[in-house]
Amino acid sequence: MGAGEFSYRISISTLRVVFPLLFVLRLAKGQFRLFGAYHPVKAAPGDDVILPCHVEPKLNVAGMTVEWSRPDRCPDPKNCLSHDEYVHLYRHNSEVTEMKLPSYIGRTALFTDSLREGNISLRITNVTQEDEGRYRCFIPKLKSHLQSSVVHLIVGGSSERCRLIPVVVLCMFILLCIAVRGCLMTESLCQKAELKKLTI
Structure with a gap:
C-alpha cells in the first residue's frame, strides 16, 4: 500500500466520522x-x-x-x-x-x-x-x-406565622436588653452599698 493510498483511506474514514458529527452538532445548535x-x-x-x-x-x-x-x-x-x-x-x-x-x-x-x-x-x-x-x-x-x-x-x-417571627424575635431582644440593664443596675447599686460600708 502506497503512502498516497494510505492518506486517502485516512481522509475518507475521517470524513465518515466528521460529517455526521457536524450534522448532529448543527441540529443540536438549532x-x-x-x-x-x-x-x-x-x-x-x-x-x-x-x-x-x-x-x-x-x-x-x-x-x-x-x-x-x-x-x-x-x-x-x-x-x-x-x-x-x-x-x-x-x-x-x-x-x-x-x-x-x-x-x-x-x-x-x-x-x-x-x-x-x-x-x-x-x-x-x-x-x-x-x-x-x-x-x-x-x-x-x-x-x-x-x-x-x-x-x-x-x-x-402560614404567611401570618412567617410575618410574626421577626416581631417575636424583636420582643425577645428588647426583653433581654431590659433584663441585662436591670442586672447591671442592681450590680451597680450593690457596689455602691459596699463602698459606703467600707468608708464608714
Whole structure:
C-alpha cells in the first residue's frame, strides 16, 4: 500500500466520522429547550407565587400556544394530554378561560411582555394547600425534544406565622436588653452599698 493510498483511506474514514458529527452538532445548535425550576418552589397559603419556565436559547413565543397543566390531577393517567382542563392556557395571543380548571379562574397570569424573550413563567395568586403538586409547562409547537418541563410547588406554613417571627424575635431582644440593664443596675447599686460600708 502506497503512502498516497494510505492518506486517502485516512481522509475518507475521517470524513465518515466528521460529517455526521457536524450534522448532529448543527441540529443540536438549532434546538430549543424548555426549562423549569431545578428545585421545588415553596410558598405559604395566601402568598403569590411564580412558577418559572423559559425557552433556551431565547425565542419569541408570543404567537405560540402555551399550556400549563397539573399532570398529577390528570383524569386519564394513560393520556394526560386528552383532558381539556388547564391551569392556564394561552392561545392566539390571549388567555383561553373556557378550558380552565375552575379553582384557577382569575388567579393565574403569564408575563405577556416577557413572552418575546421565551419566558412562559406562571404567576398564581393567593395559593392554597390544594395548589400543591406538580405543574407542567408545555409549548406544543416548539421544535425540540424538550417541549415541556415540570415544576413542583410545595405549599406549607402560614404567611401570618412567617410575618410574626421577626416581631417575636424583636420582643425577645428588647426583653433581654431590659433584663441585662436591670442586672447591671442592681450590680451597680450593690457596689455602691459596699463602698459606703467600707468608708464608714
